[in-house]
Amino acid sequence: MTVHPGLNYIFHIRRLLGTLENALNPLLYFSGSISMLNEDTIEEATDGLLTVKRWAFDVLYKLNPSRDELQGAFLTNLCKAFTLGRLRKDGYTVDDTLHRIPSTRSWRQQHPRLIVFQPSGFQIYIVHDFLRFIDGSGDLAQGVRFFRYVIKSPKPLLVIPTMIDTWSASVFRLT
Numbered sequence: 004m005t006v007h008p009g010l011n012y013i014f015h016i017r018r019l020l021g022t023l024e025n026a027l028n029p030l031l032y033f034s035g036s037i038s039m040l041n042e043d044t045i046e047e048a049t050d051g052l053l054t055v056k057r058w059a060f061d062v063l064y065k066l067n068p069s070r071d072e073l074q075g076a077f078l079t080n081l082c083k084a085f086t087l088g089r090l091r092k093d094g095y096t097v098d099d100t101l102h103r104i105p106s107t108r109s110w111r112q113q114h115p116r117l118i119v120f121q122p123s124g125f126q127i128y129i130v131h132d133f134l135r136f137i138d139g140s141g142d143l144a145q146g147v148r149f150f151r152y153v154i155k156s157p158k159p160l161l162v163i164p165t166m167i168d169t170w171s172a173s174v175f176r177l178t
Contacts, residue, residue, distance in 0.1 A: 020084060023087060058087075060100065063100065133146070
């Protein structure tokens, strides 16, 4: 990929991953979906998906929702990078990394609108419930708690319909 030296590399990678995710998870299911992807029928799939996986890692490690300009699309970028990074299961996987990326570990890079203040005085970073739900290490209750928080949030958090379709599809596959 050729990137103009003056432009932001990660911006382009996020845009390319978003385009690929939209192609693999179209809003109209007549076109198919990511679950129908058969790597064996695509000659260049191995190399292409390794590149996508590397891009997904780049995006995940560069997410910084503490910066105002990156807050709006944080959940969308997180979900797209995670979903596309999982296409290639060999070697170091996105699942192994998800709970170690700076936006989930560092208190300096937390999304300010995803911090829940409990009556007891404790603060909970609700993203952890979401991560455990999407990577399968948690349970359905954590996913519900996260969605309830996002829906009831006084300021809207950008959650695109495809993400909700993807999450709800994974819930129904579990039941």
